[in-house]
Amino acid sequence: MNPPYYILxxxxxxxxxxxxxxxxxxxxxxxxxxxxxxxxxxEHVLLLEYDQGSSVPTVTSTSRTMAVTGVKDRHNDRMYIxxxxxxxxxxxxxxxx
Numbered sequence: 679m680n681p682p683y684y685i686l687x688x689x690x691x692x693x694x695x696x697x698x699x700x701x702x703x704x705x706x707x708x709x710x711x712x713x714x715x716x717x718x719x720x721e722h723v724l725l726l727e728y729d730q731g732s733s734v735p736t737v738t739s740t741s742r743t744m745a746v747t748g749v750k751d752r753h754n755d756r757m758y759i760x761x762x763x764x765x766x767x768x769x770x771x772x773x774x775x
Contacts, residue, residue, distance in 0.1 A: 684756060684757040684758070685700060685702060685726065685757070685758050685759075685760065686698065686699060686700075686757070686758070686759045686760070687699075687700050687724070687759070687760045687761075687762060688759055688760070688761050688762070697759065700724070700760075705725075714740065715740070716740065716741070722739060722740075722741040722743070722744045722762075723739070723740040723741065724737055724738070724739050724740075724744075724746060724760055724762065725737065725738045725739075725740065726749070726758065726760065734749065734751060735749060735751075735758065736749075737749045737760050739762065744762050744763065745762065745763050746760060746761070746762050747761045747762060747763055748760075748761040749761070
């Protein structure tokens, strides 16, 4: 299994049928965990933990105003759709791989 190649997000309740493109930052075991903290007050950080031994990655949120409700894999484990619930407004998303 290869690392995620394409990651999209969908917020619920869905205001449209379109999916968003998050900013992706790769985080490795020896990287500082401080880089996982949001850089702006309106930024939400979602952690996608990819393990080659697992068939589905784990996704969690560091935000108190956003919860991950699911993750779907598409196209031979190369594209993931992260489903989340958040408060209304213009929010920025960052997916950490």
